[in-house]
Amino acid sequence: MLDELLSGVMKPGRYIGREWNVSRKEFDKANIKFALCFPDLYEVGMSNLGIRIIYGILNNIADVCCERVFSPGLDLENNLRKNKVDIFSLESRKSLKCFDIVGVSLAYELLYTNVLNVLDLGGIPLRSSLRDHRHPLIIGGGTCTLNPEPMHDFFDLFIIGEAEEAIVELIDAYRKVKEDYKSGRFNKKELLLTLSGIEGVYVPSLYEAKYDLEGKITEFKPNSAGVNSKVKKRIIQNLDKAYFPSAWLVPFIQVVHDRISVEIMRGCPNKCRFCQARQQYYPLRLKSVANIYDTALAAFKSSGYEEISFGGLSVTDYPQIEELLKIMMEYFKNKCVSISLPSIKPKNIAGNLSSLIATVKKTGLTFAPEAATEKLRDLLAKNFDLEEFFKVLEQSFASGYQHVKLYFIIGLPSETDDDLGGIVDFAGRVSELRRKVAKYPAQVNVSVNPLIPKPHTPFQWFAMHGLDSIKQKQDYLRKRVMRHKKIKLSFHNRYMSFLEGVLSRGDRRLSGVIEKAFKAGARFDAWDEHFKFDIWQAAFSESSITADFYLRDRSKDELLPWDFVDVGVNKEILIADFNDIMQVISKY
DSSP: OHHHHHTTOSOGGGTOOOOBTOOOOOGGGOSEEEEEEESSOHHHHTTOHHHHHHHHHHHTSTTEEEEEEEOOOHHHHHHHHHTTOOOBOTTTOOBGGGOSEEEEEOOSGGGHHHHHHHHHHTTOOSSGGGOOTTSOEEEEESGGGGSOGGGTTTOSEEEOBOOHHHHHHHHHHHHHHHHHHHHTSSOHHHHHHHHTTSTTEEOGGGEEEEEOTTSOEEEEEESSTTOOSSEEOBOOSOGGGSOOOSSOOBOSSOOTTOSEEEEOEESOSOOOTTOHHHHHSOSOEEOOHHHHHHHHHHHHHHHOOSEEEEESSSGGGSTTHHHHHHHHHHHHTTTTOEEEOOSOOHHHHSSHHHHHHTTSOOSOEEEEEEOSSHHHHHHHTOOOOHHHHHHHHHHHHHTTOOEEEEEEEEOOTTOOHHHHHHHHHHHHHHHHHGGGTSSSOOEEEEEEEEOOOOTTSGGGGSOOOOHHHHHHHHHHHHHHHTTOTTEEEEEOOHHHHHHHHHHHTOOTTHHHHHHHHHHTTOOOTTSTTTOOHHHHHHHHHHTTOOGGGGGSOOOTTSBOTTTTEEOSSOHHHHHHHHHHHHHHHHHO
């Protein structure tokens, strides 16, 4: 049957499983069967470190069998629907309905319709209220749980924050009541009340929201006794003691990040005001050099990969980065293994580290100034020293680097044409600097993205620029860059950014919009070739909801949809940062 389903399907390697280091537990002998879903294509999901970590943790529990499920491509989806076959797990090819729990990673908002598609392909009712003990428990985790409300109707519960410990506690609690629950002696609400007692677990059905005539939330509270009014984000206190996969699973096809990724830290010492990821992984925690080295060595020996990347929000801020690189390069220099770094901060590589960076695989250097003018960098609280930057850049060009990637944000409060033009001028200066050490200027790729004022950041009270405004800014930059042959601008699809802004800042009324969009054919909304904005416009219209409502300015005393989530950062700190932003605006 598998051969028939995969006939004519592009990249059948996405669906066959049996990769190197895959778990080989017997499905039928497991007490608890867990389907771990990343609702995007295999090559995207297998590049997600969180999926690998949870997969390993669950399969290390004796009576648990965890198997993976990814979104099928449209070609396989058509075959599944035509042949009336349920979506299946990779390891044992079991239908989603056969599992006790389905855990879904919500890594970014434009995956939401894919989540519904996976459930639908599995023959599982979309809404939690339509599922009982005969259906799998549907749980969510990942970055989007910092505001899970738009997906509240579809999930039985969410784990907010880092799930390594919480998922084990949830499995333990479920195991104790599974027999009574599956037999119907213990009803679903009782189960969810029990699980809601685990720190970090949010059960949407145990809360209710009220709205005024404008659509603003007037009240959000538990509807059951004993349920906390706030849900505290889970964090791992000691990363050295946390599980990390040493038997690195090796796909048969190329995936997006086709390498070993070794986490070296969580959190970030910087305080960039736009960054939601800092709040997601707050507070800052570091792994020891010895732990990182041992982890990398074990993953290499189990996989044979020829590239190792360090993972973290700002890896060059790791205090012992020089020592770590020296140790790693000493071991791997004769094994044809390269060490790669993500975005680099210039102040961290001025000095001894620059010579080490010169020995790193020369795929290009990536920097994130975010803004080209001092005013906007002050507004963002972006610590980016220009003198250090250009000094480091010159050293890097002398070491053989030819390509530079720069990240910038547009759509910031008080932004002017001079601020926008500064992006092109900045990139031009970077390109020309290479002439000091080489004959030709450097190729500079500039990625420009609109600001999405995300929850739990000081920008959550600011409006997001609308589609027309973003288009004007993009057109202005395109015109300014035309005479620069060595500068390439790339823009994120403004319609996708608009939708991401709405979904990230939305409330629970958006569940109906998401369901309508899915039923009208929305899939793979993060993919340009599949994204259909007209479907979403119709879904908002049919739901009598104005999308722009969620992108407006908000007063600091307004009850926000995500206020019940305690990320560990006091709201007064965010308000103080907001006030500092306003002072920067008035100063200039």
